[in-house]
Amino acid sequence: MDSLCIHYHRDFDGLCSAAILAALLRDQRGEECTWESVNYDQRRDWENFGAGTRFAIVDFHFHPEAEYWFDHHPTTFLTPQLRTLYSPSARWAWDEASPSCPPLILRHAREHWGYEPSARFEEMARWSDIVDAARYDSVDQAIFGDEPALRIARALTVAPNNDWIDGLVGTLIAQDLEQVASSATVEKAHQRAARNRDRALEQFPQTVIGEREGVLLYDASSSKIRRERFAAFYHHSRVHYAVGVIPTRSGFHVTCGENPWNPPGAGGCHIGEIMERYGGGGHRAVGGANPDSLDDARRVAAEIAGELASALSPS
Ligand SMILES: [Mn+2]
Numbered sequence: 001m002d003s004l005c006i007h008y009h010r011d012f013d014g015l016c017s018a019a020i021l022a023a024l025l026r027d028q029r030g031e032e033c034t035w036e037s038v039n040y041d042q043r044r045d046w047e048n049f050g051a052g053t054r055f056a057i058v059d060f061h062f063h064p065e066a067e068y069w070f071d072h073h074p075t076t077f078l079t080p081q082l083r084t085l086y087s088p089s090a091r092w093a094w095d096e097a098s099p100s101c102p103p104l105i106l107r108h109a110r111e112h113w114g115y116e117p118s119a120r121f122e123e124m125a126r127w128s129d130i131v132d133a134a135r136y137d138s139v140d141q142a143i144f145g146d147e148p149a150l151r152i153a154r155a156l157t158v159a160p161n162n163d164w165i166d167g168l169v170g171t172l173i174a175q176d177l178e179q180v181a182s183s184a185t186v187e188k189a190h191q192r193a194a195r196n197r198d199r200a201l202e203q204f205p206q207t208v209i210g211e212r213e214g215v216l217l218y219d220a221s222s223s224k225i226r227r228e229r230f231a232a233f234y235h236h237s238r239v240h241y242a243v244g245v246i247p248t249r250s251g252f253h254v255t256c257g258e259n260p261w262n263p264p265g266a267g268g269c270h271i272g273e274i275m276e277r278y279g280g281g282g283h284r285a286v287g288g289a290n291p292d293s294l295d296d297a298r299r300v301a302a303e304i305a306g307e308l309a310s311a312l313s314p315s
Pocket of ligand 1: 009011014132
């Protein structure tokens, strides 16, 4: 029989999910797996994904041919038809209330396979919740935290290539977070990521257009500007929202997020619903859209900032 390949989302909780499932299948079922990350481009021909192979998917879209599938994303079903093909089973689980994917795999393994997870995997699950749901204690922890999980997550932002990431999954199967974070290759990437972060924090103030009613608007569309996800809240801890324009590989992206350490409260809006009106999407607290041109992106960002400011305005 062909070996089973675990396809995983290329981020911290996706890597941990792949490592945990690989260890589980090896220990519980004698199944020696391979693993390979997936990207969003592969959704285009989703019907034929993995055709003719044995595969599992973690922290990514539902596929009816997956032997094992675990996810926590509310947007996991690419079509209503795919939604009808899912029902919970001994090999599939979906829980959109889970802040990240690893805890639901461990819970499932406990309930269905009688598995008692090691402290190592419990630790990965705990940190996955913090990283994936941005449940950091403070903006300082999010940006500068040097706990092993946070160093690994930061190193991932400068991953040299996909093979390197697959290699990391292999080490997470056998070692704890501290050992993986201290390896020479992760340490080297982390140092580079930390330099990028410092540069991004330095550059952010020049991108700010203005602030009104606790809504910060910025334009980081220049490709010369490094990006740090929480730079806006690091420099402007009192704002409730940040709305900005950033470059993508093929155009421009309008990104908007609540300040996790100073949420908007009663006047707050559902960002994902606002973004849907601009052809994008997201959750209540964070979302984005990809307008056709830079001018459009700037106009959309300004409009959204205005809408959020009006909602927060006391009058
Ligand atoms: Mn993920």
